[in-house]
Amino acid sequence: MTSIGIYGSLGRMGQAIAAVAPEMNARIAGGADVKDDPGAIAAEADVLIDFSAAQALEAHLAAARAAGKPIVVGTTGLSLQHHALIDAAAQEIAVLQTGNTSLGIGLLQRLVREAAQQLGADWDIEIVEMHHRHKADAPSGTALMLGNAAATGMGTTLAEAEVTDRAGTVGPRATGTIGLASLRGGSVVGDHSVVFATAGERIELTHRADDRAIFARGAVRAALWLADKPAGRYTMDQVLGG
Numbered sequence: 001m002t003s004i005g006i007y008g009s010l011g012r013m014g015q016a017i018a019a020v021a022p023e024m025n026a027r028i029a030g031g032a033d034v035k036d037d038p039g040a041i042a043a044e045a046d047v048l049i050d051f052s053a054a055q056a057l058e059a060h061l062a063a064a065r066a067a068g069k070p071i072v073v074g075t076t077g078l079s080l081q082h083h084a085l086i087d088a089a090a091q092e093i094a095v096l097q098t099g100n101t102s103l104g105i106g107l108l109q110r111l112v113r114e115a116a117q118q119l120g121a122d123w124d125i126e127i128v129e130m131h132h133r134h135k136a137d138a139p140s141g142t143a144l145m146l147g148n149a150a151a152t153g154m155g156t157t158l159a160e161a162e163v164t165d166r167a168g169t170v171g172p173r174a175t176g177t178i179g180l181a182s183l184r185g186g187s188v189v190g191d192h193s194v195v196f197a198t199a200g201e202r203i204e205l206t207h208r209a210d211d212r213a214i215f216a217r218g219a220v221r222a223a224l225w226l227a228d229k230p231a232g233r234y235t236m237d238q239v240l241g242g
């Protein structure tokens with residue numbers, strides 16, 4: 001049975017993963033949190049899953065590299081520097097990074113890319129996400145993935161098109177931009193809507209997560225899939241066969 005080591009094991013996602021692993025024929029080898037040595041669990045487990053904090057990613061990747069173990073990175077709030085660290089690690093070990101491990105978001109990404117491409121420049125795209133009051137990063141990793149999908153469909157990049165700060169006299173909406181808005185409150189597990197709006201009509205594509213178990217099952221599925229892969233950077237689409 002494949003054994004999994006969890007970075008961030010005491011957190012909401014760490015606990016959700018431990019809860020679903022037995023039903024997926026996976027064993028939890030143990031975990032590491034803030035004060036633990038990331039190397040110990042990396043040496044012991046067959047594969048690692050990281051749902052901790054962006055500032056811990058460098059140490060977790062280094063531990064995975066040193067032990068030669070594959071790692072699923074679910075932690076969000078990643079910078080370009082974090083992505084460069086992932087690319088470097090993927091030269092030596094298998095790494096799968098995704099801001100959302102659910103089945104539904106994989107499909108939503110494809111729908112958003114297709115809609116953005118079909119609808120064209122006369123349709124404005126806005127992305128709205130809502131999460132629980134404890135979430136540290138904004139926009140969510142998923143909102144950024146959906147933004148990237150929309151930008152690809154539009155034939156641009158999210159870096160070129162994104163608008164995240166509307167306050168004050170910002171003037172009319174610029175054509176070709178993608179707005180991202182973040183709401184925080186209560187215990188919301190994760191809601192994402194992509195709104196396509198043109199004169200007189202609007203299309204809204206929405207995903208709502210009601211239970212963290214969907215992310216946890218996706219993460220374990222990804223870890224089991226990744227366990228025997230050679231070095232490289234992998235995506236959730238590959239796990240889901242997309």
Ligand SMILES: NC(=O)C1=CN([C@@H]2O[C@H](COP(=O)(O)OP(=O)(O)OC[C@H]3O[C@@H](n4cnc5c(N)ncnc54)[C@H](OP(=O)(O)O)[C@@H]3O)[C@@H](O)[C@H]2O)C=CC1
Pocket residue numbers: 007008009010011012013014032033034035051052053054055056073074075076077098099100101102137141215
């Ligand atoms: N990809 C996906 O599908 C999903 C991604 N996420 C992302 O996963 C991450 C974790 O989310 P969630 O479980 O809700 O958060 P929590 O805050 O509940 O859990 C994070 C855990 O990581 C620990 N941690 C913090 N810093 C370090 C560190 N330096 N080294 C090791 N462990 C550390 C925390 O410890 P302490 O509490 O002591 O700080 C805590 O136990 C977030 O980035 C979130 O956005 C969440 C859900 C789905």
Ligand SMILES: O=C(O)C1=N[C@H](C(=O)O)C[C@H](O)C1
Pocket residue numbers: 076077099100131135136139140141142143189190191
């Ligand atoms: O922090 C969370 O809770 C979640 N984070 C991920 C994100 O940033 O998109 C995925 C999910 O929406 C829950």
